[in-house]
Amino acid sequence: MGRWEPDARGRLAKAALALYAERGYEQTTVAEIAKRAGLTERTFFRHYADKREVLFAGSGELEELFVRAVAGAPESVATLDALTAGLDAVAELFADRREFARRRHAVITANAELRERELIKLASLAAALTDTLRSRGVAEPAASLAAEAAVAVFKIAFERWIAPAEERPMPELIRESLAELKAVTSGA
Template sequence: MARWEPGAGDRLREAALSLYLERGFEQTMVADIAGRAGVTARTFFRHFADKREVLFDGASELEKKSLAALDAVPAPTPALDAVAAVLDTVAQVAGGDRELARKRQAVIMANADLRERELIKLTSLSTALAERLRRRGVGDIEASLAAETGIVVFRVAFSRWVTAAEVRDLRDIIRETLSRLRNLAGR
């Protein structure tokens, strides 16, 4: 077997998501995933630290690209507009393969521990965004509010994007959801 197998990461991810859906996350072992992907458990561990990481390995890339997007926004941009620009980038990172995202979402929604992990991931992104907004000179409270509001918009939009009937892309849904929030909050 070659030390590096092209596409093994993608095959492992597909195999893992299918098994988590069929048997449940708890009931699936790394050996099962590797077996279905046609690789060894060792190959699995070259791609993922454990079976949970298959679901959350995109988090650090998402955070890195989100912060870079925020840094690219011109300084005098109002806080929530800056967050809107970040959300466009989030849509690019998270809005690619809807079928995969649907499976992942179904797996996470079926398991309390995974739902908590997802919540914590987004809270950590929110904290990082707020911190970076403060560095840009946004006030302490406005920074927290803008970052947390951005995460709320993302969560609501993402859960719409993965529903069965939805065909619009994630970026459009995020923009529309933010617009609805602005209407809701407007006086």
């Protein structure tokens, strides 16, 4: 029996991404991921429901953090400022994860099923933010428009952040994308 090593979940994620890059998502099996990580299939399924979830495991945490920050913003702040608090909070999740995010994104964009799952994740985030804004007293359609705009800012900033030559931190790119949205909507 081998020596126990910590961070099984992280090892499985790294092994999966490496195999997806080498062989492709469709051609990679759970057994191969577990073997590469030095673990069993049973251990894999303790951490992930299926091989797709390796790529989307952090979605719930991202949504929860974003919603909690927006909900926790002072009631006196404007809707966009509350959403900015949420954007700032999620930007911190990405510190020191650029290479993982780049590899993850490459796997997702190469597979139609995974692209669809990514869109579902973003739609779920927008719906949760819309509900949060409604609970803050923002009426429709403003709540939906603002939530969708915040998700668009996040998506654009993320895509810029993972670009091959990009080195700026995620919070800076979020602020820049938010400023560009404000400029567009103000007619500047």
